[in-house]
Amino acid sequence: MRMIDLIERKKRGGALSEKEIRYFIKGFTSGEIPDYQAAALLMAICFMGMTDQEIAWMTDAMACSGDRVDLSSIPGIKVDKHSTGGIGDKTTLILAPLVAACGVPVAKMSGRGLGYTGGTVDKLEAIPGFCTEMDQEAFLETVKKIGVCVVGQSGNLAPADKKLYALRDVTATVDSIPLIAASVMSKKIAAGADAIVLDVKCGSGAFMKTAQDASHLAREMVAIGRACGRRMAAVITNMDVPLGHCIGNGLEVAEAIAVLKGEGPDDLREVCLALASQMLSLARKGSPEDCRTMAKKALDSGAALEKFRQMCIAQKGDHTILERPQSLYEKAAVYELAAPQDGWIRQMDAEACGRASMLLGAGRETKDSAIDPAAGIVLCRKTGEAVRKGEVLARLYTNHPDRLEQARRILLESYAFAAEKPDDIPLIYDVILEK
Numbered sequence: 001m002r003m004i005d006l007i008e009r010k011k012r013g014g015a016l017s018e019k020e021i022r023y024f025i026k027g028f029t030s031g032e033i034p035d036y037q038a039a040a041l042l043m044a045i046c047f048m049g050m051t052d053q054e055i056a057w058m059t060d061a062m063a064c065s066g067d068r069v070d071l072s073s074i075p076g077i078k079v080d081k082h083s084t085g086g087i088g089d090k091t092t093l094i095l096a097p098l099v100a101a102c103g104v105p106v107a108k109m110s111g112r113g114l115g116y117t118g119g120t121v122d123k124l125e126a127i128p129g130f131c132t133e134m135d136q137e138a139f140l141e142t143v144k145k146i147g148v149c150v151v152g153q154s155g156n157l158a159p160a161d162k163k164l165y166a167l168r169d170v171t172a173t174v175d176s177i178p179l180i181a182a183s184v185m186s187k188k189i190a191a192g193a194d195a196i197v198l199d200v201k202c203g204s205g206a207f208m209k210t211a212q213d214a215s216h217l218a219r220e221m222v223a224i225g226r227a228c229g230r231r232m233a234a235v236i237t238n239m240d241v242p243l244g245h246c247i248g249n250g251l252e253v254a255e256a257i258a259v260l261k262g263e264g265p266d267d268l269r270e271v272c273l274a275l276a277s278q279m280l281s282l283a284r285k286g287s288p289e290d291c292r293t294m295a296k297k298a299l300d301s302g303a304a305l306e307k308f309r310q311m312c313i314a315q316k317g318d319h320t321i322l323e324r325p326q327s328l329y330e331k332a333a334v335y336e337l338a339a340p341q342d343g344w345i346r347q348m349d350a351e352a353c354g355r356a357s358m359l360l361g362a363g364r365e366t367k368d369s370a371i372d373p374a375a376g377i378v379l380c381r382k383t384g385e386a387v388r389k390g391e392v393l394a395r396l397y398t399n400h401p402d403r404l405e406q407a408r409r410i411l412l413e414s415y416a417f418a419a420e421k422p423d424d425i426p427l428i429y430d431v432i433l434e435k
Contacts, residue, residue, distance in 0.1 A: 003027070003037045010044040018057045025061035029160040035167055042164075042173040050178040055220060056227035058178075062186035063228075065160035069136070069192035074105050074143050077231075077283040080193035081108070081275060082184060084217075087205040087354040088242035092120045092150065093256035094272045095279065097307035100148035101298040102276075102291075104283040107143040108150045109157070109191050117354065117362045118249050118371050121152040123256075126249040126328055126373035130317030146310045158186045177213070181220040188225070195231035195282035198222070199275055202429065203240030205350025211236060211429045218432050233278040236429040237271055241383045242350050244268035248362035248376015248397065250328030257325045260305040267427055269299075274428055288431075332374035332397035337408055339387040343417040348383050352414035359407040360398035372399055377411065384422060 001023050006016055016024075024041065027033035050058070071078045079099065083089055096106045110120035110132075117123075121132045132152045134142070142149040161183050168174045188196050198221055201207075202214035218234035225232035237243075244265045246255040258264035259272065273295050280291035298304045305322070312319040321327060357363060361375030378395045381387050394411060398404060 003033055003041070007037065007040045007044055010041060010048055013048045015051050016054055021054065021057045022061045025058065025065060025160050029065050029163060038164070038167055039171045039173070042168060042171060042176070042179065045178060046173050046176040052220070052223045052227070055178045055182050056224050059182045059185045059189060059224050060228055062158050062160040062164070062182060063189040066156035066158055066190070068190050069107075069109070069157070071107050071140070071192040071194075073140055074107060076103075076105050077194045078105050078107055078192070079195045079197065079279045079283050080106075080188060080191060081197045081199065081279060082188055083199040084184070084201050084207060086201040086203075086239035086243060087117070087350045087357075088244045088247045088252065088268075089199075089201070089239075090123060090244065090246075090252040090256045090268070091199065091272050091275060093123060093253060093308075094259050094268075094304070095276055096148050096150050097260065097311055098272065098276050098295055098298055098304040099279050100146070101303040101307040102280055102285065102294050103147075104280055104285065105143050106148045106150075107139065107192070108148075109153045110150055111153055117247055117252070117357055117376065118364070120150065122371055122373075123249045123252050124150060124315075124317070126253050127312060127317040127321055130312065131315045134315075142314050146307070146314055148307060148311050149314065150311070153187070158190045161186045177217050177220055180207075180217060181224055185221050185224045185228070189228050189230070193230070195279075196225055197275055197278045197282065198232070198234040199271075200234055200236045201239035202236060203238055203350060204348075205242060205354060206239035215430060215432070218430075222432055231282045233282055234432040235271075235274055235278060236432070237274075238425060238427050238429065239350055240425060241267075241348050242353050242379060243271060245379045245382075246376065247353060247357040247379070248329070248360070248374075249371060250373040251376040251378060251397065253321070254325035254328055257305075257308070257322055260299065260308050262300050262302075270427055273299075274431070278431065329374040329376070329397055332372070332399050333401065335396045335398070335404055335408070336392050337394045337396060337411055339381070339389055339391045339393050340412070341417055342387070342389050343419055344386050344421050345381055345383050346416045346418035346422045348416070349414040352410050353377065353379070356396075356407040356411040356414070359400075359403045359410070360396055361400050361403075375399065384424060386421070387417075
């Protein structure tokens with residue numbers, strides 16, 4: 001078998017066999033296939049695409065390239081959730097304890113962020129003492145004991161994806177939907193869950209800018225998961241506007257706690273209920289409608305908050321933050337951004353909001369950058385709301401006053417104003433279920 005033959009066939013729109021795809025993934029991961037041939041095949045895939053079967057084979061080959069997590073010792077159907085990423089996306093902090101409080105075990109491995117705000121692991125580590133590194137035995141035992149554990153990705157999970165993504169990043173082949181789908185799903189399959197719910201973001205603060213592209217990606221990933229024997233659902237959610245009011249690690253933890261207390265912003269609560277209903281339904285707890293009612297009850301009764309407390313204690317985090325969540329960000333200096341005019345907020349650039357928060361210290365400019373858990377932004381006004389000149393649009397939290405002016409300028413430029421109220425935009429565009 002020769003790589004040049006695979007490149008030639010894919011360049012002309014042909015399909016690769018399972019044997020050929022496994023040859024490519026194994027050879028590239030081991031270093032036997034050079035970068036330049038791998039890059040040529042990736043570019044051919046970008047132009048010519050892949051069949052659903054090809055994507056499923058590639059996903060499985062990537063998932064099999066390293067360690068696989070075995071969750072079989074945990075009773076019940078294990079459900080995972082993956083978000084394609086967005087600004088202010090703290091849903092895992094709410095969903096993991098919420099779904100566990102409804103009797104479905106959540107054994108979740110999450111990642112860190114590079115750029116903008118941190119990932120789920122960075123947010124959890126804003127809680128003093130919270131441990132996101134565990135060996136597999138302790139991880140499994142925690143889930144068996146309290147029903148939930150969220151840790152960082154460990155071991156050698158899907159090394160083929162890590163190596164391929166690094167090559168895609170420098171060869172302009174990141175934006176291929178088949179390659180994105182295989183990348184995401186290889187890690188999810190390797191993580192061992194029986195069922196997976198995907199939160200596919202679309203809009204200015206997401207990788208997929210349109211609902212059409214997000215739907216295409218979601219359908220590809222649902223098809224891959226089903227081909228690999230997983231129960232699947234996807235929810236396409238809006239990321240033209242940051243989710244919730246808070247951007248930044250400690251601030252987002254505080255906002256998640258507010259939702260777990262039955263409070264918090266309506267948009268964040270609604271997205272979490274939509275995702276939880278699908279997670280519980282895939283775990284055979286009932287119809288999505290019945291499961292939404294179950295999830296809402298767990299929020300309103302305090303059961304989800306209690307499960308979050310148990311998770312903090314089990315992972316050595318300071319659970320007293322539930323009583324004083326402001327302790328997570330009160331050490332930062334606070335600055336206000338005033339509205340420059342009367343009017344309605346017509347739209348926001350969510351990605352620009354993320355860039356501003358990164359400058360304040362809430363995200364990483366390079367992989368070695370340190371995150372300040374107290375840094376970030378609280379949005380006091382968002383798209384569709386009316387403002388008067390001089391009213392507070394946002395509060396900026398930072399320990400880097402030298403970056404404040406640039407962050408304020410970027411944040412202000414993210415707002416667009418109009419004389420009339422803009423049309424409402426949907427929060428949830430679509431729900432894609434397995435057939």
